[in-house]
Amino acid sequence: QSGRKPLMAGNWKMNNTHFEAISLVQKMAFALKDADYAAVDVAVLPPFTAIRSVESLIKADKYGIQFGAQDVSQHASGAYTGEISAAMLAKLGCTYAVVGHSERRQYHAEDDALVNAKAKAALAADITPILCIGEGLEVRKAAGHVQHCITQLDGGLEKITAEQVRRTVIAYEPVWAIGTGEVATPQDAQEVCAAIRTRLAELYDGGVADEVRILYGGSVKGGNIAGIMAQDDVDGALVGGASLDPGEFVKICRYRD
Numbered sequence: 001q002s003g004r005k006p007l008m009a010g011n012w013k014m015n016n017t018h019f020e021a022i023s024l025v026q027k028m029a030f031a032l033k034d035a036d037y038a039a040v041d042v043a044v045l046p047p048f049t050a051i052r053s054v055e056s057l058i059k060a061d062k063y064g065i066q067f068g069a070q071d072v073s074q075h076a077s078g079a080y081t082g083e084i085s086a087a088m089l090a091k092l093g094c095t096y097a098v099v100g101h102s103e104r105r106q107y108h109a110e111d112d113a114l115v116n117a118k119a120k121a122a123l124a125a126d127i128t129p130i131l132c133i134g135e136g137l138e139v140r141k142a143a144g145h146v147q148h149c150i151t152q153l154d155g156g157l158e159k160i161t162a163e164q165v166r167r168t169v170i171a172y173e174p175v176w177a178i179g180t181g182e183v184a185t186p187q188d189a190q191e192v193c194a195a196i197r198t199r200l201a202e203l204y205d206g207g208v209a210d211e212v213r214i215l216y217g218g219s220v221k222g223g224n225i226a227g228i229m230a231q232d233d234v235d236g237a238l239v240g241g242a243s244l245d246p247g248e249f250v251k252i253c254r255y256r257d
């Protein structure tokens, strides 16, 4: 991770009311110390309905936890019932917005063009997109995983400039490892994360590729994070299930211990 500050981001998915969100962030903040924030960026990604409460709590008590959203509209404003714009998220103090999570690709038919539009909308509002890519089991079995991820990466980064990609986080999340308890081996994670960095160097240049944080996601827990973080091209984790348990998430943030 030479020079890149690791990021541990908790994707809560559709869990936690705003009351429960406050309680969870308080528990995390109680456990996390200045040394933790110095070593890693710690972020939570609550449902939209809990972001305001999380923001107020973090601001009032000056916690070092960052926060963001799990999705963002590609549109700036207007007649898009149910959507949330990047400007709205920026006003709430969001640092991040996930774009292209596999659950959105699968259940909401999001394709690379839409994911790319969402990433651009986030960047235009000074929000860091966490651009998710990853292959399903069939593709992995057929050994097409690297090519699949590079195709998604190319599509997601279409017309995104070098200055913008520096402010982007890429998350490699093999779909077969998300919520299944089946974590990729550290070598599996490294293989694809290294291929992503190589591709970034081709699309931009080596200096840019060196700056971009690439996360692994898929059944990360306190017990398996150290091996994953030992890989050169893995700069953190996007954590689903384990981020709902403050003790487990803090263990992940302390992977060095």
Ligand code: PEP
Residues within 6 Å of the ligand: 011, 013, 173, 177, 178, 179, 180, 181, 217, 218, 219, 220, 238, 239, 240, 241, 242
């Ligand atoms: C995710 O939703 O991004 C994820 C990685 O989930 P889990 O950690 O539960 O596999």
